[in-house]
Amino acid sequence: MTTDPVYVTDALIAEDIDAYLARHEQKSLLRFITCGSVDDGKSTLIGRLLYDSKMIFEDQLAALEADSKRVGTQGQEIDFALLVDGLAAEREQGITIDVAYRFFTTEKRKFIVADTPGHEQYTRNMVTGASTADLAVILIDARKGVLTQTRRHSFLAHLIGIKHIVLAVNKMDLVGYDKTVFERILLSYRSFASEIGITNFTAIPISGFKGDNITALSDNMPWFKGPALIEHLEGVEIAAAADEAKPFRLPVQWVNRPNLDFRGFSGQIASGTIKPGDAVRVLPSGKTTMVDRIVTLDGDVDEAVAGQSVTLTLSDEVDCSRGDVIAAADAPPEAADQFEATLVWMADEAMIAGRAYWLKLATLTVSATIQQPKYEINVNTLDHLAAKTLELNGIGVVELSTDKPIVFEAYADNRTLGGFILIDKLTNATVAAGMLHFSLRRAQNVHWQASDVNRDMxxxxxxxxxxxxxxxxxxxxxxxxxxxxxxxxxxxxxxxxxxxxxxxxxxxxxxxxxxxxxxxxxxxxxxxxxxxxxxxxxxxxxxxxxxxxxxxxxxxxxxxxxxxxxxxxxxxxxxxxxxxxxxxxxxxxxxxxxxxxxxxxxxxxxxxxxxxxxxxxxxxxxxxxxxxxxxxxx
Amino acid sequence: MTDTLTHLDRLEAESIHIMREVMADAVKPVMLYSVGKDSAVMLHLARKAFYPSPPPFPLLHVDTTWKFRAMYELRDRMAAESGMDLIVYQNPEAMERGINPFDHGPLHTDMWKTEGLKQALDLYGFDVAFGGARRDEEKSRAKERIFSFRTGTHGWDPKKQRPELWNLYNAKKAKGESIRVFPISNWTELDIWQYIARENIPIVPLYFAAPRPTVERDGLLLMVDDDRFPLLPGETPVERSVRFRTLGCYPLTGAVESEAKTLSEVIQEMLLTTTSERQGRIIDKDGGDASMEKKKQEGYF
Missing domain, CATH: 3.40.50.300 (P-loop containing nucleotide triphosphate hydrolases)
Structure with a gap:
């Protein structure tokens, strides 16, 4: 595969390393997940991507060849799956049991792949891997077509808000590269996808094992006009880049006070762009002021954008601490203390309605109680079921209340201000991930009535x-x-x-x-x-x-x-x-x-x-x- | 398709976010500093994250007394430049027993590094330690969380790791527990090199090729860095143009023959090379397949 144009960099590296580095430095970063069930060839596909992009060195390859013969499942041929199945326990079981992150780079982009397992009991892992992904590759075994787990993976990817879905119909070599097989799968997936609200997806027939339609269009499937998988991955828009067009939000992480003359507010910009002189509002207090400076080790800068970690100073002395949000003055987010949200339960101990958990959203941690679920979602049938609680890997819609108002946005609009985790107050375990839908009316309309005689009096x-x-x-x-x-x-x-x-x-x-x-x-x-x-x-x-x-x-x-x-x-x-x-x-x-x-x-x-x-x-x-x-x- | 931020910009922003996030819950954080190129990048990121304040934690060097001399020089210089406190810890028991890489094999790493690290963390009561491990280094690291929990006895249980969603890290812990935090988890070796070039970060000169006295032993090219190196009968140091892809204890770190004298040349050589980074280290090899995973369960970083 080294003759493939996507990866022909060796010549440039050898002849003009500085030109190569200058070009490489401008590459953007795309994060994606691969989802598939145990036998869909997911690890093989990832192994193939690493192999083709020369992320595997000679010593690793030698170990791989030896391992392939010893424990591999591909006879005498290289078993790419062994490259990515990391922990000893799972090597023995032959399945991946956690989220693993892999890295490779092509001419145009650098990629981080979250390898997430397909077993039903591992919904937790897939949601974890998907939470940072711009794109999901959903693998289907061409011989089996759309299965229950295909539906589950698609639903979860959609639930977590992934905008780009790739349907990779794998093992095309095992069905004779037959166009009708591919089209039949495509048809049945399309009707299911529209059911759950996925309007857009890209289907690609591939063979991870043989390398068809991975880096370049395959001669084995002349009927497929593209794009090849890598070409597609290099072209899609990165979610974080789209956030730049939204109103400015900076959840404050840390107040920087080296001395009495400097007070900076540090954090990672969740959305929008900012310049010195821009009017901002500090929430939840609602005070408005202006950005004075954007301070960095290399000197002040004129502008910062979504995704960057920055330190801002403000024109006025306003109250602002960790957990507050600095936002565009003319488009501030709301604050509320009662919400509807989707929860994905991630702990062995079931959810307990009425119990207080820590809720962490952006940089704020508050106490929150959850009510009995309005319903639980069966990830296989997508039916809504009555439920008193949520067990491990259960997904449900709940109402929850926090002990003080939090600044938020709907998860669909802003992942940072709408996504949260729940933490058990005693064991400190992360027990759930959640996505806020909207605040409940009653929270906005019930105001605290201050009385003149107070408790001290x-x-x-x-x-x-x-x-x-x-x-x-x-x-x-x-x-x-x-x-x-x-x-x-x-x-x-x-x-x-x-x-x-x-x-x-x-x-x-x-x-x-x-x-x-x-x-x-x-x-x-x-x-x-x-x-x-x-x-x-x-x-x-x-x-x-x-x-x-x-x-x-x-x-x-x-x-x-x-x-x-x-x-x-x-x-x-x-x-x-x-x-x-x-x-x-x-x-x-x-x-x-x-x-x-x-x-x-x-x-x-x-x-x-x-x-x-x-x-x-x-x-x-x-x-x-x-x-x-x-x-x-x- | 244009993206305002490059992959290095995004990695930098993520690492800085992680470092600042630690400060929300940590009582007594520390940054492990091994003087290698990853440590150099970590230190640089910490300075960026908290500027104009100095990073609000000390540097800890768990020393084995067997590092390259050039490493000790850079360590002291960087500590002074950053304005951070530098704690150097040497396991007193290893010192007393004269544990060394020539006579004691794996015990050397175990006592100086694994035990030394645990002792230092316990002695000073650090509850959070930043480490420079990367997920691309080794298979079991690909699955480790960015916030990695350790029991009171520094054990690592891969089954009890907390899920990490979005950029939300749960840093709550019980008394006695500690956290290892890996801010550069998502960086690759190439990212590290490129960032060093972009940001002009000082690194140990051993990463660049120069004529150095070496002997070939067990398939590794070792540098005779001082007179503690016991030469075998018939062995004489030979001057070769070599450099190091990774730095550790000099008797355990293999050099590669090279003419790469600049960063660009080093990166060029790395990209065209065919062996992986950790191959020059002996540590991964003992214990077979899952040796790093095993070391981590025992408390190695």
Whole structure:
């Protein structure tokens, strides 16, 4: 293949290296993904691209030839797939199990290929690889035609917003380079593609193994008029280049303050272009100012465009920190705190409606809760299904709310300001990827009403500091008993308090809730909100709930001002609580008459660092109450 | 089809974005500095990312005492020029036992580099370490994330890597865990060279051909950089015009015969050459097929 015009660079490199380098330096960068199922020849195609573009060296080739004979699947011929199957585990299994990135260059462009696996359980990997891609190559085995996984890959590529789809009908050598086979596949793909909204795609008949229609049109298929795969890849528009025409947005990553005289705002431009003197608006505050300088190590520059990492200074001293967005003053994006979004679930642990997760969008991280999905999408049939949760690789449409407004745009308009990840607050794992559709009306219309009498004034009148004593512990650990004693003592000391008891709240405010994980979370959320209102009123609030999940206790902690949430862990071992069994509930649970009972068939996550820990096996309720009050008022 | 930004512009912007992103969550970041060409590019990118501030982290050189003399010279010069603190760490146990590449084979790399790195990170309590690894270097690296999580004991579990979508990196970690961050993951060897040329970045002169005293041993051309090099019976150093494609401990790094004295000539030779970059290094070869993957699970960078 070295005689191919696409890669004939050797002569130029040898004769005029500087001319070659000058030309190479001007090449643009295209990122694409290849999707196909295990046997579609995906790795072979990538191996072929690397091989043809001379990205494989002699020593690698020697290793490849040896490997091909030892473990290859192509008999005595070179098995290109071995070039790209990296990890030891997957070499043994013969499939790729993660996203791998490969690099090659042609006369006109440099390419980064995300090699993503085709197995159904790896939706996660494909979405990951697709998120940075400008183009997707969807491989079809010419002998098999459009399969379920073809539909799945196409749907995912479309979902993630890839504008350029290439349908590569592979293994044409195995169907005698037959035009009718290709056309039949093309027809059936076209009808499916329009169903899911893919209006434009390019179909190319190829053989990755033999090299047909890869770098040049193949003599084996004179009926195909082009383009060859590489020619097409060299010609399509790069997504990031299209972003330059959109309004200016810069999510602020880092505030650069080397000294008192310099205050710069660093970040990567998400869209648009910027020049000194341009009017900008800092969001969410909404303050307007002008760009003063664009500062670089090599001196100030006159203009910067989408994709560049820059440092700007502004004409006025405006409040601006990480997570804010500097935007074109005349076309600013919105801010909102409630959204509809598509979620792709990526963790082994299923999504829990009502639980708070970290949401990271551009450079901002906020707390967000997700509601039960409106529906889940079956990636194979594209049917909308009812769902209570999303499991690993599940895709669904949800409503979510954030604890403060975030600056955003619809994902379809701006990947940077519309794409986000969700992070589990306890394990720190990335559990989901999401794409914002639009903000919900009610978020825009419900405004915060400021009142003249504030929480400090209310607390001062009562001559006390508001606080929330949050008791947590197993059923029968002694929470209610001790909480009750604490309130009695506070009352005697003329402190204004209110005790929210688990059982009592379930008679009224929360009587619509059961004991499933989701209901328990909602139970705690509501109690947290009520307790917060009461501390705003200046009260010392005492709550006595099992509150078994760490995440929800942390959620309530984050609702309150620093220091006001006091976690009181009533530490009674399960055996001891069960021995006491004041309400006879353990006996019922053991007999299977009570489901989801904490400690029996539902977990209790003990606090790791509670403000107060009460060991009820070592202390009487009276002593415990005194200790709590000492800590509260001391 | 015109694109305002070239591939180098985009790679540079991506690397700078990654470096700045680390600063959002890192408590005590550090940049690993091995004095090679990739380190040179990393340092340059860091200076660009935070200008006019100096990069807000120190440089860490995990030293083996067996680097080329020219590397030590450039290291000290660059630290001074960048205004960054330079920490040089040498594993005291390896020092005491006199571990060296001639007598101890793979133990040399294990103790000085792998153990030395872990010790240094633990000693200073660094929670994020920038490294200059690239995905095009080696097969198992092609799959590594840009933010790579390590357990409290510096282990790497390829199955527990976090998905990285768009340019969103999740840098949250538990106490004791650390992150290795690879800002130049998506650069190739050619990109590195071309960027060095474009930005005029200083590199160790050993990358350029010059007459140097060498001996041929086990198929590698080794440079006799100082008098610690034990010559075998009948071995005498021969002056050859050589250069290095990659730099490490001098007794473990093979030279190539070359006349390439300028960057353009080096790039020219690289493009026309037929062996891959890491071939001059012994480290990949022990342990067979999956040796780099294995080293990473043990904590090697």
């Amino acid at each position: 209310r607390a001062n009148l009562k001559n006390q500091r508001p606080a929330l004593l949050w008791f947590t512990g197993l059923s029968g650990s002694g929470k209610s008993t001790i909480a009750n004693l604490v309130e009695k003592k506070l009352h005697r000391m003329n402190r204004h308090s209110f005790l929210l008891d688990g059982d009592n709240v379930r008679h009224g405010l929360n009587r619509d809730l059961g004991f499933t994980e989701a209901d328990r979370i909602e139970n705690i959320r509501r109690v947290g909100e009520v307790a917060k209102l009461m501390t705003d009123a200046g009260l010392i609030v005492i709550t006595a709930f099992i509150s078994p999940f760490r995440a929800e206790r942390e959620m309530v902690r984050s609702m309150l001002p620093e220091g006001e949430f006091i976690e009181v862990f009533i530490d009674t071992p399960l055996a001891e609580a069960e021995r006491r069994d004041v309400k006879g509930l353990y006996k019922k649970a053991r007999a299977g008459q009570l489901k989801n009972f904490t400690g029996i068939d539902s977990p209790y996550e003990a606090p790791e660092t509670p403000e107060i820990r009460i060991d009820t096996t070592a202390m009487s309720p009276e002593e415990a109450a005194n200790m709590i009050i000492d800590r509260l008022l001391g």
